[in-house]
Amino acid sequence: MHWDEKACQQCDTCLQTCTRQSSPMVQRYSVDSLLAQVKRNALFINGITVSGGEATLQLPFLYDFFTAIKSAPTLRHLTCLIDSNGELSTAGWEKIAPWMDGAMIDLKAWGSECHTALTGRDNQRIKQSIQWLAKHDKLSELRLLVIPQHSDHLQHVDELAQFITTLGDIPVRLNAFHHHGVRGDAQAWQSATKEDVETLAAALTQRGVKQIIRPALYL
Incomplete structure (x- = not known):
């Protein structure tokens, strides 16, 4: 199934017809590419919330992303929040907690x-x-x-x-x-x-x- 971002009407029909119960709208980002997108919009936002699916399944990525934001002088004022099902272990929360503002x-x-x-x-x-x-x-x-x-x-x-x-x-x-x-x-x-x-x-x-x-x- 091919998803055309320009033609998309946000009707979710593709989600209903996918035989794998997946989404063709998924896009891949590196920390650098996502950080660049945040920088382009930094003047118009006061924070970032990562959601899912379950965002904490990508904990190494979140760690690198949040640390990059909090380490950048022009971005560190942005809040970093996680929308989660709470299944992350205590060790996982301990790792990400210094770099997130809340969950x-x-x-x-x-x-x-x-x-x-x-x-x-x-x-x-x-x-x-x-x-x-x-x-x-x-x-x-x-x-x-x-x-x-x-x-x-x-x-x-x-x-x-x-x-x-x-x-x-x-x-x-x-x-x-x-x-x-x-x-x-x-x-x-x-x-x-x-x-x-x-x-x-x-x-x-x-x-x-x-x-x-x-x-x-x-x-």
């Missing part, structure tokens, strides 16, 4: 059983990452995914709220599940409504969670 971590479910059902893995390492990042003032945001009838945050809201409040004054973003880009069984799942999100937000607020960010829109 946004997804906690898709509270209970390991529910998290395994959603993602195929338990969430013990994710919770450890969240706690380590908070302890070292590197947790920029905690993200909870609201999936009606599938996520378990509300069922475990007492434990969840206690966990969050021990992290400090951390922003908690509630993301509403929707079907865009979803495949498999999840295509039949119910999208999260404003009421679903507000129910969880109210429960967390009542238990002392202060900074809650709601979705800007619902699809």
